[in-house]
Amino acid sequence: MSETTSKTYDPTAVEHRWQERWAESALYKTDEDPSKPKHYALTMLPYPSGDLHVGHWYAMTPSDSRARFMRMRGYRVLFPIGFDAFGLPAENAAIRRGIHPRKWTYSNIENMRGQLKQMGAMFDLDTEVVTCDPEYYRWNQWFFLKFMEKGLAYRKEAPVDWCPKDNTTLAREQVVGPDRRCERCGTPVVKKNLAQWLFKITDYAEELLDFSGVEWPERVKTLQTNWIGRSEGAEIAFDVPGYGPIEVFTTRPDTLFGATFFVVAPEHPAVEKITTLEREADVRAYVESAGRMTEIDRTDVTREKTGVFTGAYATNPANGEAIPVYAADYVLLGYGTGAIMAVPAHDERDFEFAKKYGIEIRTVIAPPDWDGEPLAEAYPGEGLMVNSDGFDGMPNTEGKKAVTDDLEAKGVGRAAVTYRLRDWLISRQRYWGTPIPVIYCPEHGAVPVPEEDLPVRLPEDAEFMPTGESPLKLDPEFYNTECPVCGGPATRETDTMDTFMDSSWYQYRYLSPHYDEGPFDPEEGEKWLPVDQYTGGIEHAVMHLLYTRFFTKVMRDLGLVSFDEPMTRLFNQGIILGEDAEKMSKSRGNVVNPQEFVDRYGSDALRCFLMFIGPWDQGGPWDSRGIEGIARFLRRAHSLVAGGDASGGEADPKELPRRTARLVKKVTEDLEAFRFNTALASLMEHTNYLLAVKKEAGEEEWRDALRAFVLLLAPLAPHHAEEMWALMGLPYSVHVQEWPGYDEGLVRAEEITLVVQVNGKLRDRIDAPVDISAEDAKELAMKSEKVRSHVEGREIRKSIYVPGRLVNFVVG
């Protein structure tokens, strides 16, 4: 170890030296001391793209600082890291350059391990997890089997979303925007009819709406709530003579008497059967044209509604009326029952349709001051029921239940809840993922691979050129197998799993990455679970964060864990933008390379600058010049212990203990609340003060103050603080020291600046003792020349004294 006496700070050398020392001394090996309270801190695991970019730094280093802070405050902290290593980029890179995805991925991981070390984070690398390792994905398969056992995994043939560029199906969550694009590559998705495996996340829809067990940002809770999209209403059967009942879902059973027509989705299985002979040609033409339409056109809200009369009539169960049945593409097969009762008077869409096709618009909920005339537009609001037989005069809010009860009594309806949430489609037609552990036998159908045969290994030498078919289909050695039940010839499932499967439970695997009797060691689980503090981007609000909650609830029902929520607290950091305030991208040429700044200013400067830019949840543009300010601050801080010039300036050395106590309070509260920017601002301000009093301060007080300062700096600038600590001759390591405390009594000032206002306008500032009485304060204020000139000759109508702060005279 080289000497730590240099006067100037050479970040590269110093940081490297401490990183080596930390590794040698296993400083960041997870503390298992059972006498300490546990703190499981987790930052979202990165995809091994090859380079740690500045976005990784922005996500990870504040998270690291927070974990370090908790450690110094006396918690035993688990702060693991791993790699989300399955997924398309590896496969695409392989296709482009002819390297095997495994090789590409592992060489990227190797590279990133070095970069992570350079970051100076306290990750415990012994717990590292790589999700493409059979040791890991074996448990993906195990979970799949458990899901199958519980009836939570099922296979279904249906029209699914297909990305033509990525050549795979997607989960509903991975289709984004009004124009339905692939979340990964932005290509508009198309529908394809395929047999796919799904997880029954909808079974947990109701429980997933309950956020009482988590302290999460409102924003995430709202996003998930909207995504799940709970609607309360009723299911009502409308009889179609000659066919049978067709069920509809409605949130407005109170408007049932106003249902003057009926609509089914063009793809609804009933369409073919109910269409009358003379309407057949028209209906067929319409259904075909709807089928040809792209998803984008079809869901365009501004398009005029179209539809076709089927010739059939449905019976309104409320009044026995026969109402015409239309097929129209504004009704979607995928939501509710794919059929609706149309109430034009009280639904905008039905109103538009009825106008166009000349269907009766019957008011059944009277708007306030209604004159009995036909409505000029749909009235979706509240009111009294009319034209509704025995329900007339009832407020419609009560009518919802009353009508539903009535239908239930007649056996033609019931209260019902519908969710927008769809089951999670997990099949992917790509190579670089977890093989789905199922075998198809001509005799026994879809048979789960026996647990003891796991893992079903991904073959190494597969052909992974994208053809639109699963690459594993081209590997007879893989897919030809025997039926586990009868031993007869059978074939394996050739689809792989969605990579969101991997990240749904990785936080559990970190506890015991090599445990081979289960997904994690339950003893370790007792010690650490659940995650106390999770940090990551908001973009995962309805994908990863919903899936991992679902997984945890299933794990609870499997008896693996005893809690309901995977992560108690969540903090969403913002996004770091390019210098032009645009999203960083290679095509824009605004990508910031962190290495450049680490080389020039050191990793502490980069860490601190990213935390100083602004509130962490806000993100913001990078500023290459701004980092200079942080580098300057760190150099100045270093000069506190390493000699160098102390600056003059006005500052009172007697204030040293008080200012230190205040700083401790401020930084503690700020780090507690993730306000890294203001914590750093306070440390900068304090540094400027310390430099100003350096020459005059008493030796002992100076040392105490400096010690506290270095401890406060430690979570934010770990290398720097370690160096300063060593230069002060204090024992290694600063990072295992106790967080400083402070004396509340000392925090309070003896002297205050009394602000004097006249009619709310600032007129003077006067030094006064902190405990000055209201009378004395007013008297003192009145002595001020500046105040008197504004008060003289006018009547003082009122005077206010805010203790320790200000006096306000109200004059006439």
Next chain:
RNA sequence: GCGAGAGUGGUGGAAUGGUAGACACGCUAGAUUUAGGAUCUAGUGCCCUCGGGCGUGCGGGUUCAAGUCCCGCCUCUCGCACCA
């Protein structure tokens, strides 16, 4: 259309209803330096007759006092969107 969030100096941003603009970038002047860079010192919201006046998207309101609370607008960002 519905829902959520945000509008403060040239810039990033600070402000338990009580001194608006902390801290930093940038800029100006000075010191040091052969010069540049670095460093240090001072200044830096706008207007001004140097008394002060005006200032937190706009318009009202509550209050002794409003960036902060209430009402109504405008703009921007994000999410959802024919969801029955």
